[in-house]
Amino acid sequence: MMNSMIKENGVTFKELEKNIYAWVCQIGREFTKEFLERYDRMLMEDRDKKKYRNKGARQTTVKTVYGEVTYQRMVYEVIEEDGTKRFVYLLDETLELDHVGLISTNMAELLVKGITELSYRECATKVSEMTGQTISAMGVWNVIQALGEKVYNEEATLTEEYKKGHVKGEKEVPVLFEEADGVYIKLQGKDRKKEKQDKAEIKIGIAYDGWRKTGPERYALENKVVVAGFSKAKEFQEYREAVIAQEFNLDEVSQRILNAEGASWIKKVKDKSTCFQLDPFHRNKAVKEKIHERTAREAVLELLREEEIEEVFRYLEIYRNSLSDDDEIQDVEELIRYYENNREGLLPYQSQGLDLPEPPEGLEYRNMGTMENHVWSVIAKRMKHGHRSWSRRGGNHLAKILAKKCSGKLYEVTERLRSPVFEEEKVEELYGEILMSAKAPKKEEKGYEYPVMGHVVGLDGKIQGERKRLLHMAGY
Template sequence: MITMLNEEGLTFKEIEEKIFRMVCEWGQSFARDFLEKYDEFLMKNRDKEAYRNKGLRETTIKTVFGEVNYSRRVYETIRDDGLKEFVYLLDEQLHIPGVGLISQNLADQLVAGITEMSYRETATKVTEMTGQRISAMGVWKVIQTLGEKVCEEEANLVKAHKAGNVQGDIITPVLFEETDGVYVNLQREKQDMAEIKVGIAYDGWKQTGKDRFALDEKVVVAGFSKAKEFQAYREAAIAEKYNTDEIEVRLVNADGAEWIKNLSDADTVFQLDPFHRNKAIRDYVPYKEAIQEIHELLDEKDIAGLFEHLETYKNSLSDDAEIEKAEKLITYFANNRQGLLSYQDQGILLPESPKGLTYRNMGTMENHIWSTIARRMKHNHTCWSYRGGNHLAKILAKKCSGRLDEVSAKLKSPRFERGQTETIQHEILSAGTVPQKIGKGYRYPVSGHLTKLDNSSGITHQICLAMVGCCN
């Protein structure tokens, strides 16, 4: 403090930076002392017959206040199936990720940042706003690791759904669904662009203010995938939240792409997305009067009259390019004839909406395409690999669903048997070098279940904290 006060021309910005560094250094020191004392407490209170102490091992965890280097004990134990396993009781008790990984708080910062900024910008912001220095490649590695875990979770959900083991708790008589795709640029791939499929489902609209409404209980899915794969995960994600057995009517709003219509069941009500329908009219008809007449026929729900008018309009043209455009519009409307009118104008009778919800016009997909995918992945001159783009698309879908916190929560401590530990390497964020051998020559980058320190033992988390002198 005296040193800072003696500096000439000192600004509050500089004071703030110096204090921040001091606090981060104190946090690193306190965290190290706490972890090592807690580990000592666990050692003294463990079941000594079940857990054989094999010595200390150093490791590093990346936190929001910087790197914390500490030592904790590894134990040898025998599982119920008779196999030998090596565990860190400290890691299991405090849910610390595997060696060389990062804390969940820091992961939260990286995941939230990458949904808004580039990898380089995220690395810069996190470095500036926390005590942890991280590179753009470090951020990329974390996101790819978490993205892989999201994909694994999706695959497991699809399997469970196909086996009939997935059923959500939300009961709704009507399910609204909207599906579309957005093309993004690729790098180092055989093709220049690829489509990210996006789907949302919700049970209605909830009023959030005067003339303001928000979709209720949204389910958002996205990613590079084939139509059947996309459909399988979309249905599984819907079933995870909603009790699909109780749904009486399903309404789908889409742009009319063939792959989207093929996803719908025969009894699903299809509606051509109003934005795409009206855009097609503007793109293919250059005359304002003709456009107005088309909209009037749609407003009058006169579909037969609409097609008669389009044929008459086409026959009145002499320019080949205009005739070709008129034919394209007629074909597009013919392929989507059943959905040219909104679900309300189709005469669909819907059951009464659940309390607190209302039913409104569908057509939010274009906005969701922008806010979910396009704003981050399309309109800022970025290019993607299939793998990296797919991972980010799925994380963005989690954010739009209000489930972004689930992504960083996937940092779980891995469990390995003795034979598997030889091939395990943790390279994320370039963690500090750790001893290669302990005890009798085995590696122990492992965590196991803390079977002897659960609630049945009477040792609670607060008691543990008190034992190491960190609370009253």
């Protein structure tokens, strides 16, 4: 009934909402255009006129959360000491738009958050719907690659600083828990042909200092740090250590404990003082895959639960000798080798005779083995399944952004874009000038005073169509 009544008066509430949203976005674009052009004129007047020779105005467009803003800014000719010429836009340099292209910080953050859950095409569609503008899947890809490259370069810088001994975190903890694993994802054609393999491994590492209870039978890892990427073992270990050292003061850590599935590269990411524990999930999974007889499987798993390690090996030897099928014998021998190579980690860390200090207040030391869940939540959920395939570069960049998200530090991906670029006094001055020239609602101490009649930015030109009906419904 109400819906039909609204229709008789002109528009449905859905249409009204869309019209108001479009109208407000238009006002925002007009205000932003005016602000940028006025700020550019300030830069022009304050510049070193001997260094920057004015060559006129050029038009460009920046994508914002309320649509595309097209504006004019001045270009300047600069002559270097060697006599070469280059052209610069002082406004673009101030905005630092060269880092990710003509995308605003808020827009970049929307894209980063979206891409951790959605495909590039889906992210482009959703963001376009939210912002009332159009951005293509390739446009999203370009932004993510630029930001991923920034994260990659920052990692390299951090690693070099760590090697020089310049990295020391503030958190002081007695015990540091670490986990590592890998997940294979499909490579795209070019890299697949180059490497002569269909898949490549993304390495994942996490570190934390204990478990904090968050509810009945619910716990969360405390101060979790996550790293990921396509890397060789040495490169991965150096960066992993650098990130851990950035968060924790390793000089104050009395015991480090590593839970992993026993791959050869993982053995290289621990030193002699680190206690190694074979990941329980992979330890038990190997039994289920390699022993085909149910009774034997259950017997081995029971011996592992009882921590009878020598009995495990004795039982496996006897079981192997009882088999006649060559494939079954080979599987058991592979299981024996796997356990032999990781014999030191078959016992959980609590049973390895460690003299652990008391956990910090509010934390607990519990059974390790969260890596499989992190493999899923960090990488596999977004990158492995479906018909998705990745280039080395593109997959590496996205993996690092996903790791930032899992660490609770997704903001760091665009943090470089957050630095103040406008002088506060000039911003206030321009706000005043624009509002006064537009005769827009004036700010009075705690808010705006309405209504104010007169010119409103975004309502230039003939009032007709949806805007006319909207104004009529608003009482104008």
